[in-house]
Amino acid sequence: MRNYPIVFVLWCLLSTTLFYGQAKKPTLMVVPSDAWCNQNGYMLEFDNQGILTKVPDYTKAMQENTDLLLVISTLNGLMAERDFPLKNLETVLKGLTNDRGLNAMRTSRDTGASVAESPVDQIIKTAKADIILQLTWTVNKLGPKTSVTYNLQGLDSYTYKQVATATGTGAPSFSVELPVLLEEAVQENIEDFTYTLQEHFDDMFANGREVILQILTWDDWYGDLEELSFEIEDWLDANTIEGRFSTTDVTDTYALFEQVRMPLFNERGRAMAARNFFRDLSKTLSAPPYNQPNKMATEGLGKVSIILGGK
Amino acid sequence: MNALPLPQNILCCLALCCFLTASGQKKQRLADKDTYDWVYDIECYGGTAKNGYKLVKVWTYSKEKSVATTQAKKNAVHGIIFKGYAGEGRGCRASRPLMNREMTEEEYQAFFKDFFGDDGPYNRFVTYATDHKGIADVQKLVRNKKDRKEKFYQYKIGVVVSVASDDLRKFLEKEDIINSLAKGF
Numbered sequence: 001m002r003n004y005p006i007v008f009v010l011w012c013l014l015s016t017t018l019f020y021g022q023a024k025k026p027t028l029m030v031v032p033s034d035a036w037c038n039q040n041g042y043m044l045e046f047d048n049q050g051i052l053t054k055v056p057d058y059t060k061a062m063q064e065n066t067d068l069l070l071v072i073s074t075l076n077g078l079m080a081e082r083d084f085p086l087k088n089l090e091t092v093l094k095g096l097t098n099d100r101g102l103n104a105m106r107t108s109r110d111t112g113a114s115v116a117e118s119p120v121d122q123i124i125k126t127a128k129a130d131i132i133l134q135l136t137w138t139v140n141k142l143g144p145k146t147s148v149t150y151n152l153q154g155l156d157s158y159t160y161k162q163v164a165t166a167t168g169t170g171a172p173s174f175s176v177e178l179p180v181l182l183e184e185a186v187q188e189n190i191e192d193f194t195y196t197l198q199e200h201f202d203d204m205f206a207n208g209r210e211v212i213l214q215i216l217t218w219d220d221w222y223g224d225l226e227e228l229s230f231e232i233e234d235w236l237d238a239n240t241i242e243g244r245f246s247t248t249d250v251t252d253t254y255a256l257f258e259q260v261r262m263p264l265f266n267e268r269g270r271a272m273a274a275r276n277f278f279r280d281l282s283k284t285l286s287a288p289p290y291n292q293p294n295k296m297a298t299e300g301l302g303k304v305s306i307i308l309g310g311k
Numbered sequence: 312m313n314a315l316p317l318p319q320n321i322l323c324c325l326a327l328c329c330f331l332t333a334s335g336q337k338k339q340r341l342a343d344k345d346t347y348d349w350v351y352d353i354e355c356y357g358g359t360a361k362n363g364y365k366l367v368k369v370w371t372y373s374k375e376k377s378v379a380t381t382q383a384k385k386n387a388v389h390g391i392i393f394k395g396y397a398g399e400g401r402g403c404r405a406s407r408p409l410m411n412r413e414m415t416e417e418e419y420q421a422f423f424k425d426f427f428g429d430d431g432p433y434n435r436f437v438t439y440a441t442d443h444k445g446i447a448d449v450q451k452l453v454r455n456k457k458d459r460k461e462k463f464y465q466y467k468i469g470v471v472v473s474v475a476s477d478d479l480r481k482f483l484e485k486e487d488i489i490n491s492l493a494k495g496f
Contacts, residue, residue, distance in 0.1 A: 025496035081477075083493035168404065187362050188404050194492055195407050202411075205495055 023264040024271045024301055026130035028079065029087040030072045032061055033136040040065065058127065062090040070179050071135060074186045082194060092127040130157055130301050137182065145172035150185035152193055158212050158302035159258070163200040166193035208241035208261035211274040214305040215255040221309030223292065229255045231290065235281050236260060278304040338375050342382040345372060346389050346427065353390035355403035356471050363477035365391060365406060366440055368447060374465045376449070383470035388433045391474050409480050411490050422488055436479040440471040447471050
């Protein structure tokens, strides 16, 4: 009997450790910027309904530019050293190609059916990460001297905010080769980059993960989204950290809520991504008194679209 | 002159030894207090250090050259952890302090008292970068007394040292003194 308080304290400590695990870890990937791809001739051009459109050709850039490989490899190494290994763009691209080939060939032994893939699936299956590290460098020539201006931006894929940065121009040199200058630039700037990234993570742990909620409607849905948006705002106000969110757009058919600060863990201490957090909203809207059947679509850790009017 | 009897000689020698030891310890304590109070300057000494290392020049203040020189290593590590330094143009980039969280006085004492002890773990992360114990500059500081005469006050000694900043960061992360990037995930 006398040991009960000690046992209770131990149980509390153990349960805290067990139940409050680790938050969902965002994925990071280095990608050369559109500006760099354009300057170095790694763009694909196509006619988009009469408008000439350029998109970066990452595969060609990775196959031909060894400086890019060096910079990405150095960055990957430095981040892995900080227990934050990055997704490797080249490997992701190869993996996607392999998966596409395999899925096209797969058939069911029982029925002969092939793997289902909707047009949306095809669009979704691209190289992506929760935070894109957008990389740009330019080589500056001043007489015989060469220097490198380096710019690394950490961009949140869902909020579109720049969450980390490191920029700078290295010391000009007469004789040092470009790869060495690039390697130096990466090593000199990594500290600034990880510092700003750490600040972003600290903010996330203190104030919750910043996510996006999009409300869409099927074209056969006849409801009043403007009225319903007030109910959604009430739900957000009750469930976000300190009621933090911004209503950006509301129309009859579309609503956008940005800067939604969701908790990292649910009441049972399980780590949550945006889809876990908004599942309750989806259920609330489906149930009386709203009776709005809906479909929930997820993009990574931080974006959810709820489409009203059916699954 | 009559020589002192033997026991008295020994006693005098012992007293002198005690006095010198106490005096040395006092100077060392003062130097440690200066480090704790951030009474030192740290600046970048060129971007030539190899990857994972920082080459810095530390200015230490002391009445004793040898104390200042020894203390420079502690100050350099302390500076990398708590102070950081401003850059000097393109060749020398600014460095942020490794400490990335709030720390209470108790937490500081619990870890850093031993860490910065005379043979403490800090020694593993710092080396003199040049000969003669790294001394690059010695300045005599004077101050005016009431009678307007300038009098020697203390030395300001610049010492160049190399700090293994990456290893230091990993060590402090492992000891849970600073937050690692992946902490919480």
